[in-house]
Amino acid sequence: MNWEEIKNKAKEKWEKLESSVSIRIGTPTCGRAAGALETLEIFKERLKKEGLEVELIEVGCMGLCFAEPLVVINKPESGFPPICYKNVGFEEAHALMDRFLLGEDPCFEIALGTIDFSFTGAPIVSELERFQKEVRLVLKNCGWIDPEDINHYIARGGYESLRKVLLEKDPVEVIAQIGQANLRGRGGAGFLASRKWAQARRQKEGPKYLICNADEGDPGAFMDRVVLESDPHSVIEGMIIAGYAIGAHKGFIYTRMEYPLVLKRVEKALDQARSYGLLGENIFNSGFSFDIEIVRGAGAFVCGESTAMIYSIEGKRGMPRVRPPRSAEKGLWGKPTVVNNVKTLALVTRIMEMGVEEFLKIGTPTTSGTAVFALAGKIEQIGLCEVPMGTTLREIVFEVGGGIRGRKEFKAVQIGGPAGGCVGEEALDLPVDFDRFKEAGAIMGSGGMIILDESNCMVETARFFLDFLSKEDCGKCTFGRLGIKQLLLILEDITKGNGKEEDLALLEELSKDLMEGCLCNLGKTAPNPILTTLRYFRDEYLAHIREKRCPALVCKELIAYWIDPEKCEKGCDHCVLTCPTEAIKTDERTRKKTIIQEKCVKCGTCLEVCPPQYSAVVKVSPKEKILELESGKAQ
Amino acid sequence: MREELESVKEILKGFQPERRFLIKILQEIQEKLGYLPEEAMREVAQFLHIPPSEVYGVATFYNQFRFVPVGKFHFLVCMGTACHSMGGQLVLEGFERELGIKVGEVTPDRKFSLERVGCVGCCMQAPVVVVNGKIFPRMKPSKVEEVLAKIKEIDELGRD
Numbered sequence: 001m002n003w004e005e006i007k008n009k010a011k012e013k014w015e016k017l018e019s020s021v022s023i024r025i026g027t028p029t030c031g032r033a034a035g036a037l038e039t040l041e042i043f044k045e046r047l048k049k050e051g052l053e054v055e056l057i058e059v060g061c062m063g064l065c066f067a068e069p070l071v072v073i074n075k076p077e078s079g080f081p082p083i084c085y086k087n088v089g090f091e092e093a094h095a096l097m098d099r100f101l102l103g104e105d106p107c108f109e110i111a112l113g114t115i116d117f118s119f120t121g122a123p124i125v126s127e128l129e130r131f132q133k134e135v136r137l138v139l140k141n142c143g144w145i146d147p148e149d150i151n152h153y154i155a156r157g158g159y160e161s162l163r164k165v166l167l168e169k170d171p172v173e174v175i176a177q178i179g180q181a182n183l184r185g186r187g188g189a190g191f192l193a194s195r196k197w198a199q200a201r202r203q204k205e206g207p208k209y210l211i212c213n214a215d216e217g218d219p220g221a222f223m224d225r226v227v228l229e230s231d232p233h234s235v236i237e238g239m240i241i242a243g244y245a246i247g248a249h250k251g252f253i254y255t256r257m258e259y260p261l262v263l264k265r266v267e268k269a270l271d272q273a274r275s276y277g278l279l280g281e282n283i284f285n286s287g288f289s290f291d292i293e294i295v296r297g298a299g300a301f302v303c304g305e306s307t308a309m310i311y312s313i314e315g316k317r318g319m320p321r322v323r324p325p326r327s328a329e330k331g332l333w334g335k336p337t338v339v340n341n342v343k344t345l346a347l348v349t350r351i352m353e354m355g356v357e358e359f360l361k362i363g364t365p366t367t368s369g370t371a372v373f374a375l376a377g378k379i380e381q382i383g384l385c386e387v388p389m390g391t392t393l394r395e396i397v398f399e400v401g402g403g404i405r406g407r408k409e410f411k412a413v414q415i416g417g418p419a420g421g422c423v424g425e426e427a428l429d430l431p432v433d434f435d436r437f438k439e440a441g442a443i444m445g446s447g448g449m450i451i452l453d454e455s456n457c458m459v460e461t462a463r464f465f466l467d468f469l470s471k472e473d474c475g476k477c478t479f480g481r482l483g484i485k486q487l488l489l490i491l492e493d494i495t496k497g498n499g500k501e502e503d504l505a506l507l508e509e510l511s512k513d514l515m516e517g518c519l520c521n522l523g524k525t526a527p528n529p530i531l532t533t534l535r536y537f538r539d540e541y542l543a544h545i546r547e548k549r550c551p552a553l554v555c556k557e558l559i560a561y562w563i564d565p566e567k568c569e570k571g572c573d574h575c576v577l578t579c580p581t582e583a584i585k586t587d588e589r590t591r592k593k594t595i596i597q598e599k600c601v602k603c604g605t606c607l608e609v610c611p612p613q614y615s616a617v618v619k620v621s622p623k624e625k626i627l628e629l630e631s632g633k634a635q
Numbered sequence: 636m637r638e639e640l641e642s643v644k645e646i647l648k649g650f651q652p653e654r655r656f657l658i659k660i661l662q663e664i665q666e667k668l669g670y671l672p673e674e675a676m677r678e679v680a681q682f683l684h685i686p687p688s689e690v691y692g693v694a695t696f697y698n699q700f701r702f703v704p705v706g707k708f709h710f711l712v713c714m715g716t717a718c719h720s721m722g723g724q725l726v727l728e729g730f731e732r733e734l735g736i737k738v739g740e741v742t743p744d745r746k747f748s749l750e751r752v753g754c755v756g757c758c759m760q761a762p763v764v765v766v767n768g769k770i771f772p773r774m775k776p777s778k779v780e781e782v783l784a785k786i787k788e789i790d791e792l793g794r795d
Contacts, residue, residue: 033757033770065759219715219754257662257699258755298658298697301753315657317696376717376758383759414716450716450758464719468753474696578777580732601732603725603776 003163003284006276007154014155021054021101024072025088026143028061028229029261030222034068035089042093052101060230062143063384067112070143073100080106082115084125130385130400135362137350137370138343139386142230147265150272153233159278161352162237166244166286174245175201178348181356182368187213187304187341188416188445189521190367190434193348196338199328200246203336208248211332211339212239214255214262215309217301218417219468221448223372224342226384228255228262231346232269236292238345240283241352243290246338251292254309257299266294301418301472305520306331306339308474319474320520341446343372363389367433375401377450378408387432394428397451408453411552412536416445418465418472419525421532422458441532443525457554458537459544463491465529469522480523483514487530496557497622499545504534553619556602560623562630563606565592567616575606575617597626636674642667643675647682654683661694670704698753706741706748708786710734711765715754722775723762727751729779730764746790 001009023043027036040058047054064070067086073096074082083106085096092110099105113125125131136142145152153159165174179194200208212235216224228235239251255262270292273279281289295313303309303318310332312318331337340348347369351359363369367389373396376382380402387396393413397403404410412422421442423430430440437444452461466488475481490507493499511527518524534541543549550558563575563584570591576584583599584606586592593616595606607617620626646663650656657679664675671694680687694700712718712727731737734747741748755765760772764782771782 029755030757030759033760033763033772065757068759216756217753219719220717220758221754222756222758225756258753296659296662298662299699299753300697312658313655315653315655315659315693317693319696374758376761377720418716448716450720452720456720461720464716468714580729580776580780601728603729603732604722605776608775608777 001276007160010151010154013149013151017055017057017152018074019076021052021076022074023054023056023101024059024074024144025056026061026068026070027058028226029259030061030065030226031068031070032261034065034087036069038090039069039071039088039093042090043097046094046097050097050102054101057146058148059144060142060147061226061384063139063226063386064112064143064381065383066381067383070112071096072115075100078104078106080114083108084112084115085110086112130381130402133391133395133400134386135370135388136386137354137362138227138234138346138372139384140231140350141234142226142384145231147230147232148268150233150269150276153231154276157353158233159237161349162240162278163284165241165352166284166288171201171245171247174241174352177356178245178351181351181359183344183347183351183359184367184434185341186343186347186372186446188443190444193340193344196326196328196340197242197246199326200248200336200338203329205335206247207250207335208246209332209335209337210239210243210246210248210251211306211309211313211337212251212253212342212345213304213306213309213339214253214259214342215297215304216256216259216342216446217304217472218446218448220374220376220414220450221417221446222374223384223447225259225262226374227342227346227372228253228259229265232266233273234346234349235342236266236269236273236279238348239292240279240290241348242338242340242345244288246336248338249289249291251290252295252313252332253292254295254297254303254313256297263294263296270294300474301468302474302520302522305522308520309339310337317474319476320522322519343447364431364433366435371432371444371447373447373449375449375451377414378405378453378456379403379451380405389433390431392429392431393423396432396449397428401451404451404453408455410451411454411456412452412458412461412533414450414452414461414529415448416443416528417448418468419443419522419528420445420448421528422452422461422536423532424536427536441528441535443528455552455554457495457550457552458533458540459491460495460550460552460554462529462533463488463495466491466526469526473522473526477517477519477523479514479517480519480526483510483517484523484526486510487514487527491530494541494544495550495555497544497548497555499541501542501545503545504538504541508534548622550621553621555621558623559602559619559621560597560626561595561600561602561604561606562618562620562626563593563595564616564618564629565590565594567614568592569611569614569616572611572614574609574611578605578609580605636672639668639672640674640678643678647678650682652683654685657683657685657690657693658697661690661700665700668704670701673702703741704745705750707746708748708766708790710747710749711752711755712738712749713753713755713761713763713765714751715756715758715761717758718754718762721761725776726762726764726774726779729776730783733779733783747786 071088184190308318610617
């Protein structure tokens with residue numbers, strides 16, 4: 001088949017899908033955790049039973065994780081536009097079958113909204129508050145196309161820009177365009193993509209390599225996973241363009257072993273691209289050849305660092321090395337190598353598609369384009385969002401993410417992964433931008449954003465990250481190996497109530513040493529969680545140290561559980577029955593419950609199971625407060 | 636052990652003796668055997684013409700590899716940021732208590748093993764626990780027993 005034929009076939013397939021009755025179900029990893037596969041089975045069974053001709057396709061993630069399992073039904077003859085349904089479980093799936101697919105009622109009560117064109121009587125998804133702020137470039141196709149069918153991608157204009165690049169543009173021109181677009185690497189550091197490419201291009205010695213960094217190790221970040229699970233061809237196309245620009249014929253996608261679905265879908269996408277001649281020898285008869293291999297990481301956070309990743313692909317321990325030389329000069333097997341993040345490569349495809357000028361209209365003067373964030377934690381609408389650079393954190397948290405879950409108070413946003421930082425209320429008006437984030441003491445990182453509320457302890461949060469980093473540290477440089485460990489030990493002391501006031505100065509001093517002395521960015525940025533929490537939440541540290549009190553009631557050694565006898569209901573035994581350590585005793589006479597503090601492991605089960613109408617279990621800090629409460633009640 | 640070595644040799648047949656395949660080889664062996672026995676690592680070293688210490692060095696560097704077999708049911712408690720901020724630590728402690736083992740250990744009857752894992756990437760369901768690939772969403776300390784009961788039920792059904 002030639003390209004025209006391939007395109008026509010793809011378009012035909014897509015148009016047929018658009019004009020027939022179809023059900024799209026999002027089945028990315030997160031959707032599966034919410035039960036999307038079970039929902040899929042229900043539809044499969046019912047469609048078979050009813051003998052209905054319906055296109056049932058699995059799509060990726062729209063980013064609306066809070067609404068998973070997400071289903072979009074298009075029934076053209078009904079006169080309704082495609083309708084997107086949220087949280088479709090057992091009952092909802094059957095209702096949609098009975099009432100909409102077999103009947104005429106579009107079940108608007110479980111709809112999130114309609115898609116594409118306006119229709120009165122239901123909200124339109126694109127007009128929901130969050131989409132007012134969003135601009136979707138990287139996520140353009142996510143959740144709308146079948147990631148396992150290359151025809152869908154091609155029908156929506158895919159691989160057309162690659163063709164133009166290969167047939168009409170000189171590699172130097174491609175690099176120049178990416179430079180004009182001011183595309184900064186979306187892996188976190190914000191290094192200009194064109195500069196890396198140009199440096200690799202200049203190297204005389206070959207072969208050259210391109211690596212797509214999909215080793216998304218930041219806990220709480222899942223943007224790259226979603227992109228690869230939902231729209232792998234955008235990244236593949238970007239890789240071929242990048243390969244052409246730097247003069248590489250071989251690319252690698254380095255991804256995490258924790259992402260089995262990514263492996264499966266990317267493998268399939270590569271096979272399909274090969275079968276259409278979009279990968280391999282002489283692509284589009286341009287004389288340019290390029291192929292891609294997947295490399296599966298083995299669970300090492302540090303391998304997200306480019307020099308460590310290169311060693312890992314070589315089959316060695318993934319330990320970063322001193323730079324220079326940069327990877328673009330001496331990388332994989334000593335050859336010039338460019339390492340780009342998943343989203344950077346997807347954006348390369350978009351820039352070629354939309355043109356530099358259009359791309360530059362989005363974002364800020366210093367950082368053009370969009371940023372993809374994964375919102376998680378104590379936020380109403382957990383999921384992915386893509387906003388233009390320059391959007392403020394406040395807009396992201398409160399407008400896109402819908403604010404804090406459960407009427408609690410906002411406390412902090414944790415950005416940029418373990419090596420990022422926690423910024424508080426006063427930094428909320430900060431626009432998303434590589435340089436502005438640096439000023440606030442945080443780093444952009446690759447896009448994980450965890451929202452913390454009043455029930456999160458900031459000292460404990462800093463301890464958590466340092467614990468993570470000390471476990472993931474490669475052990476090569478002394479500052480990394482011992483410095484991180486020492487920082488962790490000091491934080492542990494504070495969370496246990498053994499902190500001293502001079503510890504804070506020590507933390508700051510040691511942090512500075514690490515920032516100067518560590519070999520790689522993992523170590524250099526490791527103090528960020530400490531420095532930012534000290535900057536924005538110093539009083540919490542002081543409460544732990546001076547009063548042995550954890551204001552958020554989290555640090556186990558500083559809190560105690562207590563049952564208010566006034567509120568405790570004598571007929572209720574919930575806490576006694578669920579306590580894992582039998583630490584709750586019942587007074588024989590009054591049937592009221594008390595906690596035997598020596599036995600209590602502070603798991604919080606009693607607090608969780610105490611019926612809301614009683615709410616008799618409370619957490620207190622410092623622990624001694626119990627004595628006060630008890631004597632108060634006794635009087 | 637002999638059987639295990641046979642399957643290692645079978646796996647090695649699928650590879651060129653190139654250093655860059657070391658991690659992939661180890662991954663395949665672990666997928667097959669559930670862990671990396673010392674003999675298997677020696678075999679790989681010989682195959683790639685590198686010292687066994689090199690193989691061991693790489694294997695111990697990466698979190699994925701383990702040197703004792705896991706239990707029939709392998710519990711991975713997610714300790715990503717989202718899960719942690721939603722109380723993952725309490726869930727982990729709950730499993731430690733109920734299973735009577737610490738993180739990284741296996742019960743004496745080899746039925747259950749417990750490990751912590753970075754982030755499984757479904758933060759909206761936090762905190763999560765993954766048992767043999769199945770995700771249990773929105774965990775709470777009080778749900779630990781329930782999950783265990785479910786797993787034990789699966790175990791018994793499997794035997795019938």
